[in-house]
Amino acid sequence: MTKTVLTLDDRYEQRTGQIFLSSMQALVRLPLDQARRDRAAGLVTGGYITGYRGSPITTLDAQLWASSKRLQAYDIHFEPGLNEELAATSLRGAQQLQWFGKSKFQGVFAMWYAKGLGVDRACEALKLANFEGTAIHGGVLVVAGDDHAAKSSASAHQSEHTLIAGFIPILAPSTTDEILEYGQLGWELSRFSGLYVGLKTVTDTLDLTSSVTLPAISIVRPDITGGPDRNLRRSLPALQQESLVVNARLPAAVLFARANGLNRVVIGAERRNLTIITAGKSYLDVRQALSDLGLDEVQCRALGVSLVKLGMTWPLDQDFVRGVCAGSRELLVVEEKRPVIEEQLANELYGMAGDRPTILGKRDAQGRALFPLDGVLDPAMVRRAIVQRLDGLGVLSAAVRTP
Secondary structure (H helix, E strand, O other): OOOOOOOOOHHHHOOOOEEEEEHHHHHHHHHHHHHHHHHHOOOOEEEEEEEOOOOOOOOHHHHHHHOHHHHHHOOEEEOOOOOHHHHHHHHHHHHOHHHHOOOOOOEEEEEEEEEHHHHHHOHHHHHHHHHHOOOOOOOEEEEEEEOOOOOOOOOOOOOHHHHHHOOOOEEOOOOHHHHHHHHHHHHHHHHHHOOOEEEEEEHHHHOOEEEEEOOOOOOOOOOOOOOOOOOOOOOOOHHHHHHHHHHHHHHHHHHHHHHOOOOEEEEOOOOOOEEEEEEHHHHHHHHHHHHHOOOOHHHHHHHOEEEEEEOEEEOOOHHHHHHHHOOOOEEEEEOOOOOOHHHHHHHHHOOOOOOOOEEEOOEOOOOOEOOOOOOOOOHHHHHHHHHHHHHHOOOOOOOOOOO
């Protein structure tokens, strides 16, 4: 049977196929999907959403209020914070459910949201909560809304460094579809690792309204035998908390990302001249630049151009990056603002045996500026950089369009 009558409820209730929704509505759908996943798995869980409005995530609370009855039907409670850090502190209580007597819920999955400057403001509260950990049937998703261009903000945002300071792994969706996919993976990653998990979003992604293919997600939990219990611990001393985060939880996050294909090779060339590594919105800039140059997948392979898309930008999977970078003459890292991926790559590859590829990103091989440390990237900047590197490698083909 083909459905011929569409309703506004489809964006939240339809389980497969295509729906039409905005990225803000995708963030509303996320906890509904998580509740449905838990119920299908036989878990009795509740949901908790809190945060503080601010561009580019300003209208999320309005969307959540508009869906309050639907959220309540799935035992999801929305309570906006008086400010960002009080909202972040309340997340700890959602994970401590089992400490306060018997409850009808086995756990509470939670989502916190704020603009980039709000992430900065809440850093201490997020770090303390993250060190304490998440419940095995809980999990916390930290949604950072970054205004890279300062279009409607007092300053430009870049949340990665604050999230890293709080030891929070970072997932970087490129599209509304990936907000839905990475959000569900993020909660499961949080439960598996015991860490809070960041979802890095930007204005260009959050302003989207589009037809979305609902992801069919099959989540793999790696088998880790032995080692400490990674989830929430009561009254754990500070140094033991730090050791648990660094030596158990973060490595577990890397294993989860690997098992679930969060980082992937989009175009794999047998002859590796140039490997482009990117994530999030910058991935779309790269795809547009390649299209503008007339470089489809077949032509990229012929020129020795590979494309790698990182779903988890921190911490990097050492085995994955060494594998995709081995044998490459050059790596071109395409990311906006201050380097996050590039610096990790340099650290990971510095001690690699054999010939190390040249890493280019913010500067080219001669030390000249290649991509800016400020502002935003666009396909034209990426296009020029790709042409420059293909020419420098001596593989620039006459078939490459150079508008």
